[in-house]
Structure formats: C-alpha cells, structure tokens
Amino acid sequence: MILHAARKRPEPWPIMKQQAAAQWLIPFIAFEYVWDWVAYLLSKWSFLEVLEYLGTFSVLIGVIFFFSESGDRVKQRHYQAWQVINTAQGKGGSGGRIEALQELNADMVPLVGVDVSSAFLQGLDLHGANLMRSDFSSADVRNSKLAGVNFNYADLNSANLREASLDGASFEEANLGNADMEGSSLAGADLSGAVLDDADLSGADLKDARWQQIKSVKGAIIAGVKNAPEGFAAWALAHGATEQAGQGQ
Numbered sequence: 001m002i003l004h005a006a007r008k009r010p011e012p013w014p015i016m017k018q019q020a021a022a023q024w025l026i027p028f029i030a031f032e033y034v035w036d037w038v039a040y041l042l043s044k045w046s047f048l049e050v051l052e053y054l055g056t057f058s059v060l061i062g063v064i065f066f067f068s069e070s071g072d073r074v075k076q077r078h079y080q081a082w083q084v085i086n087t088a089q090g091k092g093g094s095g096g097r098i099e100a101l102q103e104l105n106a107d108m109v110p111l112v113g114v115d116v117s118s119a120f121l122q123g124l125d126l127h128g129a130n131l132m133r134s135d136f137s138s139a140d141v142r143n144s145k146l147a148g149v150n151f152n153y154a155d156l157n158s159a160n161l162r163e164a165s166l167d168g169a170s171f172e173e174a175n176l177g178n179a180d181m182e183g184s185s186l187a188g189a190d191l192s193g194a195v196l197d198d199a200d201l202s203g204a205d206l207k208d209a210r211w212q213q214i215k216s217v218k219g220a221i222i223a224g225v226k227n228a229p230e231g232f233a234a235w236a237l238a239h240g241a242t243e244q245a246g247q248g249q
Contacts, residue, residue, distance in 0.1 A: 085097050085114060094120050112132045116136055122143055124146070132152045136155065137175075146166050150169075151174050152173060159180070167189065172193050179200070186209050187206070188207070191210060192212075196216065202245060206225055
C-alpha cells in the first residue's frame with residue numbers, strides 16, 4: 001500500500017535565513033529552500049500520485065506474467081538441452097552434454113533411450129536417472145555418480161565406468177560386454193540378465209549385488225573383487241570368468 005504523508009509548507013525565507021549560523025551558509029540554505037518548495041508543490045499534484053500507483057501496478061502485472069510463463073520457460077530450457085544432446089549424437093567429446101543431461105535429470109525428465117555413445121562424460125552426475133534402453137556404448141563416464149540409475153536394457157558395451165558410483169543401479173538385460181568397471185562401486189546393484197562378457201570388474205565393490213541371474217560372464221575379469229556375495233566368485237569362474245588382473249586403460 002502506498003502511503004502519502006502531507007508535506008509541510010516551507011517556512012518563509014526570512015525565517016529560514018535567520019537559521020544560518022554564518023553568512024557563507026546562506027547560499028546552501030537557499031538552494032535547499034528552493035527544493036523544499038518544489039517538493040511541496042509536487043506533493044500537491046495528484047497526477048504524480050496516480051503515476052506512482054501505476055508504477056506499482058505494472059510491477060504486479062510483471063510478476064504475474066513471470067510466473068504464468070514459467071512453464072513455457074522450462075519447456076524451452078528442456079528443448080534446448082535435448083537439442084544439445086541430439087546434435088552431438090555419435091560424436092566424441094562432451095559438446096555440452098554433461099550440463100544438458102544433468103539439467104534434464106534435475107528436472108525429473110526421463111532420459112529413456114538417450115544416445116551418448118562414444119561421448120566423453122567423465123564426472124557425470126545422473127544419480128537416480130531413468131536411462132532405460134539408453135546407448136552408452138564406448139562412452140567415457142569414469143568417476144561418474146550413477147547411483148540408483150535405471151540402466152535396464154541399456155547398451156554399455158565397451159563403456160568406461162572405472163571408479164564410477166553405481167550403487168543400487170539396475171542393469172536388467174543390459175549389455176556390459178567389454179565394459180571397464182575397474183574400481184567401480186556396484187553395491188546393491190541388480191545384474192539380473194546382464195551380459196558381462198569380457199568386462200573388467202577388477203577391484204569392483206559387489207556388496208549385496210544381485211548376481212544370481214547374470215546372463216553371461218565369459219572372459220570377465222574378477223580379480224580383487226571386493227565384498228563379493230557368497231558363491232559369486234566360484235560361479236563366475238565356472239562360467240568363464242578369470243582372476244587375471246585387468247590391464248589399465
């Protein structure tokens with residue numbers, strides 16, 4: 001609410017002049033006196049009060065439009081993020097895809113079927129993302145935060161997942177053939193139906209991982225696996241896995 005206090009009429013000039021403690025102060029007092037009169041006269045002008053109300057009203061209208069168009073701005077932002085991802089499809093490097101993917105995931109946008117094959121995405125943070133049927137083949141996502149991600153039916157063939165956080169991730173029917181998962185954390189991960197042929201699991205943490213229905217581990221390296229569930233190592237070796245140490249990449 002705009003409140004207007006009545007402005008007091010300035011004192012006559014002789015009275016104001018007497019307030020000067022020294023002669024050299026009189027010009028300054030006169031200058032202030034002129035503006036006192038200007039302010040007093042303008043305070044009597046209703047048009048200025050109307051303009052002040054209109055200014056406040058315009059701010060209110062601006063705020064209303066800002067919030068009413070917020071949905072369109074979000075859609076535009078998502079469209080631009082998808083454009084970045086799709087334009088760089090099949091290319092190496094990042095091409096702004098790390099920021100685009102993280103922004104979409106932060107806004108709870110499903111990333112089902114996204115294609116980032118061969119992309120350089122080190123340090124990517126997509127925890128909890130829905131990446132079902134996505135293509136991460138030959139992508140470099142080492143040191144990434146991918147806990148709780150849905151990788152069901154995803155193609156991660158030859159992906160670099162070294163030192164990645166994959167706790168609680170789901171890899172049902174996923175292709176992890178030739179994937180480098182050395183030192184990654186797969187605690188509580190679901191590997192049901194996953195193909196791990198020639199994958200490097202050296203030093204990976206498999207605490208509480210669901211491994212019983214893994215489809216294939218032929219040629220997989222399980223040297224130094226940490227917290228391996230009971231029976232996993234014996235089963236894996238019996239099905240073609242090896243304890244040969246992996247070669248650094």
